[in-house]
Amino acid sequence: MPDxxxxxxxxxxxxxxxxxxxxxxxxxxxxxxxDAPQGELLLLSKYGETEET
Structure with a gap:
C-alpha cells in the first residue's frame, strides 16, 4: 500500500x-x-500639447 x-x-x-x-x-x-534610475516624466494634455517636468 502506498505511503x-x-x-x-x-x-x-x-x-x-x-x-x-x-x-x-x-x-x-x-x-x-x-534601485533603477528615474526616467523623465512627460505629461500630455487633452489637446496633444506636451509639458516636461
Whole structure:
C-alpha cells in the first residue's frame, strides 16, 4: 500500500519551496525596480500639447 502521508509531505515540501522561490524572485525584482534610475516624466494634455517636468 502506498505511503500517502509521505507522498503528501513530499508534495507539501515541494510546494512550499516553490512558493518561497517565487517570493524571493518577486522581492529581488522589486529591489531592482526601486534601485533603477528615474526616467523623465512627460505629461500630455487633452489637446496633444506636451509639458516636461
Amino acid at each position: 500517502y502521508k509521505e507522498m503528501y509531505l513530499t508534495l507539501f515540501r515541494a510546494t512550499e519551496q516553490a512558493i518561497n522561490t517565487l517570493i524571493a524572485a518577486q522581492q529581488q525584482c522589486e529591489e531592482l525596480y526601486m
